[in-house]
Amino acid sequence: MSSPSPQPDPLAFEKPWARSAAGANTLDPESPRSSPRVVPTIYERTTASALAHQAINLGQGFPDTEGPDWLLELAAQSITDPSSGPRNQYAPGMGLSELRASISSAQRRRQGLDLHPETQVMVTTGATEGISATILAFAQPGSEVLTFEPHYDSYGACVALAGARMVGVPLRGPEFRPDVDALEAAITERTSMILLNTPHNPTGTVFSTEELGRIVELAKKHDLRIMCDEVYEHLVLSDAALPHRSILTVEGAEQVAVAVGSAGKSFSVTGWKVGWVTGGAELISQIRGVKQFLSFSSGPAFQWAVAQGLEDDRGFFARNTAELEAGRDLLREGLHDLGLAPNAAEAGYFVLGDVSGLTSLSAVDFCRILAEEVGVAAIPVSALTIQHTAQPMDELQRLVRFAFCKDHTTITEALRRMREHLPAALAAHPAHERASEPAARR
Numbered sequence: 001m002s003s004p005s006p007q008p009d010p011l012a013f014e015k016p017w018a019r020s021a022a023g024a025n026t027l028d029p030e031s032p033r034s035s036p037r038v039v040p041t042i043y044e045r046t047t048a049s050a051l052a053h054q055a056i057n058l059g060q061g062f063p064d065t066e067g068p069d070w071l072l073e074l075a076a077q078s079i080t081d082p083s084s085g086p087r088n089q090y091a092p093g094m095g096l097s098e099l100r101a102s103i104s105s106a107q108r109r110r111q112g113l114d115l116h117p118e119t120q121v122m123v124t125t126g127a128t129e130g131i132s133a134t135i136l137a138f139a140q141p142g143s144e145v146l147t148f149e150p151h152y153d154s155y156g157a158c159v160a161l162a163g164a165r166m167v168g169v170p171l172r173g174p175e176f177r178p179d180v181d182a183l184e185a186a187i188t189e190r191t192s193m194i195l196l197n198t199p200h201n202p203t204g205t206v207f208s209t210e211e212l213g214r215i216v217e218l219a220k221k222h223d224l225r226i227m228c229d230e231v232y233e234h235l236v237l238s239d240a241a242l243p244h245r246s247i248l249t250v251e252g253a254e255q256v257a258v259a260v261g262s263a264g265k266s267f268s269v270t271g272w273k274v275g276w277v278t279g280g281a282e283l284i285s286q287i288r289g290v291k292q293f294l295s296f297s298s299g300p301a302f303q304w305a306v307a308q309g310l311e312d313d314r315g316f317f318a319r320n321t322a323e324l325e326a327g328r329d330l331l332r333e334g335l336h337d338l339g340l341a342p343n344a345a346e347a348g349y350f351v352l353g354d355v356s357g358l359t360s361l362s363a364v365d366f367c368r369i370l371a372e373e374v375g376v377a378a379i380p381v382s383a384l385t386i387q388h389t390a391q392p393m394d395e396l397q398r399l400v401r402f403a404f405c406k407d408h409t410t411i412t413e414a415l416r417r418m419r420e421h422l423p424a425a426l427a428a429h430p431a432h433e434r435a436s437e438p439a440a441r442r
C-alpha cells in the first residue's frame with residue numbers, strides 16, 4: 001500500500017510560503033526539499049483531475065445548485081440600484097451594520113446568545129479569513145496548536161504561517177466523536193490554541209454541549225484560545241442525534257473562544273465569501289488587529305443580501321437540509337452496497353467511505369483509480385491530516401470523502417460507474433488484495 005504523498009515538517013522551512021504550503025499538504029512531493037514547489041489545494045487538484053478524466057466530481061464541497069433566487073436578486077439589486085445604498089465602495093472594516101445586527105439576532109433566535117452587534121460580531125471575507133485572522137492573532141511562533149484530525153486544510157496553512165506547530169488528535173470511526181481525554185493529554189506548556197469544527201468536516205460529527213463544555217474548561221485552565229469553526233451550523237440533518245450548539249453557549253466561553261460562521265455554506269452561495277467571527281468583545285478586537293490588514297473588508301452587496309437572508313430565510317434552511325438529506329441517503333445506500341461502509345454523516349456535505357472492506361490499497365491509490373479508471377472524483381481523507389506525523393496504516397489513511405451536496409442524477413450516475421467499473425479497476429492494480437471480510441458499517 002502506498003501512503004499519502006509525505007509532506008515535510010512545515011517548520012523545517014525558513015520561508016513563510018513554504019511553511020504555509022507544507023502545513024496544508026500542498027508542497028509538490030516530487031520537488032526537491034532545497035527548492036520546493038507549491039501545488040494547488042486538494043480541492044482544486046481533485047476538480048482538475050475530474051475535468052481531465054471526465055469524472056463526476058464528488059470531491060470539492062460546493063453545491064451544484066445556486067442559492068435561493070430571492071437572495072441572488074437582493075445582491076444584484078444592491079449592486080445596480082444606487083438608491084439601496086453605497087454598495088460598491090468599501091464596507092466598514094467590521095462589516096455592514098445591517099449584517100452585524102442580523103447575525104446577532106439570528107444567534108439570539110437559534111442559540112439564545114446575546115452578542116452586541118458592534119463589538120462582538122465581525123464580518124470577514126468568508127469563514128476562511130475569520131479562521132486565518134484568529135489563528136494569526138493567537139498562535140505565537142514556537143507554540144503548539146491542537147486540533148482534531150481530519151481537519152479543514154486552511155488550519156494547517158495558517159498555523160505553519162504563524163510559526164506554530166500543529167498537533168493532531170484523531171477522530172476515530174465509526175462514531176468519530178472527539179476524545180476530550182486525548183485532547184487534554186496532548187496539552188503541553190507550549191500549547192496556545194485549540195481549533196474545533198462543529199458540525200465537523202468531513203465526519204459530520206456534531207459536538208455535544210458536554211464535550212464543548214469540557215474543552216472550554218481545559219482552555220480556561222491552561223489559558224488557551226479556542227477557534228470553533230461552525231460553518232455547517234445550518235446544515236444539520238434531521239436524523240442527527242444532537243442539535244448544533246455554538247461553543248459560545250457554554251457559560252464563560254466568550255473569555256477564551258470565538259465562533260466562525262459562513263453565509264456561503266448557510267445559503268449555498270460559496271463564491272460570495274461572506275463569513276463572520278463572533279465572541280467576547282476583547283477577543284474580537286484582538287482578532288480585528290489582524291483581520292483589518294488581510295482584506296480590510298469585502299463584498300458589501302453580498303453582505304447586504306445576507307443580512308436580509310439571516311433576518312428571514314423564507315424557509316430556505318429547512319428545504320436545503322431536506323434536499324441534502326435525500327442526497328446523503330442516496331449516496332450512503334450506494335456506498336454501503338459497494339462495501340464502502342459509509343459513516344452516519346449527520347451534518348454538512350460529506351459522507352466517508354472506508355476502503356479497507358474492499359481493498360488493501362490506501363485511500364490515495366483508491367481515489368486515483370476512482371478518478372482515472374472509474375470516472376468519479378473523491379478526496380482521500382489523509383489529505384486532511386497532519387502528514388508529517390501520520391502513520392501510514394492509520395484508519396484515517398483508509399477513508400475517502402464523497403460530497404453529497406450534488407444533484408441526484410449526478411450521484412446516481414457516480415454510483416452506477418462505481419458498481420460497473422470499480423471491481424475490475426481495483427483488481428487490475430498490482431498491489432490490490434481483496435479484503436477477506438467486507439466492511440459492514442452502517
Ligand SMILES: Cc1ncc(COP(=O)(O)O)c(C=O)c1O
Pocket residue numbers: 061125126127128129152197201229231261262263264265270273274275
Ligand atoms: C470546515 C470549513 N471551514 C471553513 C470553510 C471555508 O468557508 P468559506 O467559504 O466561508 O471561507 C470550509 C469550506 O469548505 C469548511 O469546510
